[in-house]
Amino acid sequence: MIAISPRKTVVLRISLILAILAFTLPALQAQDWVHISTNMGMSKIRIAAADFKAASTDPLTGGLKSAFDQTLYNDLRYAGIFDVVSKSMIPTATPGSPQEINMAQWSADPANAAYVAFGALSVSGGHLSVQGYLYNTAAGQQNPQVLGKQYGGQATVDATRTIAHRFADEIIQQLGGIPGIAETKIYFVSNRSGNKEIWVMDYDGMNERQLTHLGTISLSPHVSPDNSRVAFSSLGRNGWSIRMYSLDLGRMVSFPEWGDTTLSPAWSSDGTKLAFSSARGGDPDIYVCDASGGGAHRITAFRGPDVSPVWNPRTNTQIAWVSGRTKLPQIYIMDSDGSNISRMTDGGYATSPSWSPTGQLLTFAWNRSYGPGAPGGEDIYVMDIASKRWTQLTHDAGANDFPSWSPDSRHIVFQREMNGHTEIWSMLADGTDQMQLTHGGGSNTMPNWSWK
Amino acid sequence: MRNAKRTSLIVAASLAAMLTAAGCHKKTQAPAPPSAPPETAPAPMATITANPTTINPGGSATLTWKTTDATNVTIEGLGQVASAGTQTVTPAQTTSYHLVAQGDGGTADATATVTVATGAAPARITESGIDENTFEQNVKPVFFDYDSYDVRPDAQTTISADANFLNQHPELKVVIGGYCDERGSTEYNLALGENRANAAKQALVSAGISPDRLRTVSYGKEKQFCTDHTEACWQQNRRAQFTLDQ
Numbered sequence: 001m002i003a004i005s006p007r008k009t010v011v012l013r014i015s016l017i018l019a020i021l022a023f024t025l026p027a028l029q030a031q032d033w034v035h036i037s038t039n040m041g042m043s044k045i046r047i048a049a050a051d052f053k054a055a056s057t058d059p060l061t062g063g064l065k066s067a068f069d070q071t072l073y074n075d076l077r078y079a080g081i082f083d084v085v086s087k088s089m090i091p092t093a094t095p096g097s098p099q100e101i102n103m104a105q106w107s108a109d110p111a112n113a114a115y116v117a118f119g120a121l122s123v124s125g126g127h128l129s130v131q132g133y134l135y136n137t138a139a140g141q142q143n144p145q146v147l148g149k150q151y152g153g154q155a156t157v158d159a160t161r162t163i164a165h166r167f168a169d170e171i172i173q174q175l176g177g178i179p180g181i182a183e184t185k186i187y188f189v190s191n192r193s194g195n196k197e198i199w200v201m202d203y204d205g206m207n208e209r210q211l212t213h214l215g216t217i218s219l220s221p222h223v224s225p226d227n228s229r230v231a232f233s234s235l236g237r238n239g240w241s242i243r244m245y246s247l248d249l250g251r252m253v254s255f256p257e258w259g260d261t262t263l264s265p266a267w268s269s270d271g272t273k274l275a276f277s278s279a280r281g282g283d284p285d286i287y288v289c290d291a292s293g294g295g296a297h298r299i300t301a302f303r304g305p306d307v308s309p310v311w312n313p314r315t316n317t318q319i320a321w322v323s324g325r326t327k328l329p330q331i332y333i334m335d336s337d338g339s340n341i342s343r344m345t346d347g348g349y350a351t352s353p354s355w356s357p358t359g360q361l362l363t364f365a366w367n368r369s370y371g372p373g374a375p376g377g378e379d380i381y382v383m384d385i386a387s388k389r390w391t392q393l394t395h396d397a398g399a400n401d402f403p404s405w406s407p408d409s410r411h412i413v414f415q416r417e418m419n420g421h422t423e424i425w426s427m428l429a430d431g432t433d434q435m436q437l438t439h440g441g442g443s444n445t446m447p448n449w450s451w452k
Numbered sequence: 453m454r455n456a457k458r459t460s461l462i463v464a465a466s467l468a469a470m471l472t473a474a475g476c477h478k479k480t481q482a483p484a485p486p487s488a489p490p491e492t493a494p495a496p497m498a499t500i501t502a503n504p505t506t507i508n509p510g511g512s513a514t515l516t517w518k519t520t521d522a523t524n525v526t527i528e529g530l531g532q533v534a535s536a537g538t539q540t541v542t543p544a545q546t547t548s549y550h551l552v553a554q555g556d557g558g559t560a561d562a563t564a565t566v567t568v569a570t571g572a573a574p575a576r577i578t579e580s581g582i583d584e585n586t587f588e589q590n591v592k593p594v595f596f597d598y599d600s601y602d603v604r605p606d607a608q609t610t611i612s613a614d615a616n617f618l619n620q621h622p623e624l625k626v627v628i629g630g631y632c633d634e635r636g637s638t639e640y641n642l643a644l645g646e647n648r649a650n651a652a653k654q655a656l657v658s659a660g661i662s663p664d665r666l667r668t669v670s671y672g673k674e675k676q677f678c679t680d681h682t683e684a685c686w687q688q689n690r691r692a693q694f695t696l697d698q
Binding site: 217233235263306322324328349401445 | 600637643646
């Protein structure tokens with residue numbers, strides 16, 4: 001045996017560790033810490049969505065079944081946690097019930113599915129009925145059924161899509177451990193009616209609907225955590241004020257019209273408070289008030305524009321916002337009483353922060369080389385708050401701004417300006433699966449993802 | 453039956469031809485025969501404005517009028533006039549200029565009034581003698597560097613001239629709009645626009661204008677004065693603009 005001095009052993013051991021790290025560190029890419037912090041850390045589950053069985057002869061059945069199959073497939077594909085078997089690799093069988101399914105078909109090549117969603121859809125007298133099942137193909141004879149659901153609704157395409165979204169969300173909750181987003185909404189600004197108004201659409205871009213008809217410039221929609229109201233800023237006779245639209249009542253409801261360039265209202269996740277920017281003190285600063293507008297008080301006091309506050313939705317004790325106190329706008333965070341100010345970005349032009357539901361990450365728009373003669377791209381970034389390390393999600397595709405987290409923390413919706421018009425896009429929180437949601441032309445901007 | 457139809461078609465066709473011919477000529481054309489007023493002749497339209505609407509004694513105003521589908525246009529006090537035109541007037545007292553436009557389709561009229569201020573004290577004028585155009589010729593915008601709301605030396609010079617005019621017309625109230633170029637973020641630019649409007653307001657106050665005459669509004673990058681993607685245009689958009697407050 002060769003004797004090695006204790007010191008050399010230590011040195012050897014350290015070098016060995018460093019060598020191992022040198023090999024593994026490149027593999028631990030920036031994306032990995034994003035995956036872990038955004039509920040995407042587990043390996044993807046292979047699931048097959050069977051075409052559902054048409055269980056009625058009503059002439060509406062075929063069309064509604066197509067809408068259902070397509071919606072379910074898209075919802076599962078977009079969840080970010082599944083490896084969905086492509087439609088060209090699934091068996092042609094359409095089992096409508098547990099008695100009709102041949103599990104071996106689904107677990108064998110080429111489907112190779114660990115789970116299969118299947119069922120039947122029928123229409124009768126204007127009423128739609130859906131039975132949906134989720135089966136574990138590896139469970140053998142005992143208890144393969146993970147879900148068995150019954151849904152009913154009107155025999156319309158909209159109701160069919162809603163049912164497909166609901167079923168998909170049940171599957172995602174069951175296998176992914178957190179609620180799906182297939183039933184969520186995105187609020188946004190569009191000028192397609194001739195003025196910038198507040199609009200809403202389904203999370204997949206369907207069902208775009210105009211909410212406000214104020215005939216002026218309305219911006220920065222933020223829906224309340226209970227999905228009952230949308231707060232936004234609008235230019236009135238007094239200047240810019242926070243206005244409130246009731247989704248429950250389908251009309252505007254009252255909120256103090258302060259004027260004084262009051263902008264960018266943001267809800268705390270318990271729905272009790274609003275943070276906003278106001279220039280009532282002579283310079284735009286961040287204020288906090290309660291949900292009815294009472295008790296408004298200032299929490300920043302620095303010269304320069306302070307705007308775009310957003311709460312830490314996990315704790316409601318911190319606020320991130322944009323400040324121009326050192327000239328070009330930067331992202332800061334502070335406690336919600338204004339103390340413990342910490343600067344997050346180190347230069348460039350950084351705006352539009354959104355705080356992840358997990359509480360760990362910020363997403364924002366950043367042009368890291370802004371300035372005359374330095375044409376930089378404006379892209380969406382994600383930053384880990386504790387370590388301040390960041391990763392760039394969009395590259396070489398237009399000017400990107402106003403990112404907003406989905407309630408499952410796995411997705412980000414944002415606006416992209418390209419070829420003279422601005423549209424709304426969504427993507428997974430690691431920058432993959434970028435999908436255009438609006439196709440209206442003109443200006444479609446400032447998306448805000450609902451809380452559930 | 454068929455002949456009657458044919459006849460009315462011919463009548464209609466020739467009337468249409470006459471109308472077309474009448475439209476090509478100016479005022480001296482005799483009006484169409486009153487015995488067959490054509491149902492298809494469009495009704496005339498008329499507008500007349502005076503600028504300014506209030507003058508001091510001995511001052512003058514410009515009347516501007518426009519008509520369509522009229523063959524005979526008159527203005528009370530001026531007589532027969534062209535279908536469109538301008539005319540300087542110097543009324544000794546408050547005068548209403550009543551325009552009547554006659555055409556084959558009927559008659560239209562419009563009125564513009566020039567008020568002559570009585571007596572000495574300008575403070576007695578209930579309506580200001582300054583209109584939007586005159587105001588903007590005399591109260592010029594100030595421009596800012598990018599991402600800045602500091603009042604530059606050249607802007608300070610403009611502010612002094614603007615304050616001068618505003619001091620001469622103490623009845624005027626001002627809206628100060630703050631604007632940004634197209635780059636950058638909607639919300640941040642609204643706040644920056646507010647800072648620019650405020651900076652211009654503070655500069656005017658320092659030049660002796662009372663702050664309760666001044667109101668600020670930010671437009672951020674929502675309203676642009678030009679749309680080229682060039683530094684020259686961006687500079688044009690980075691401004692505080694002064695307009696008359698009603």
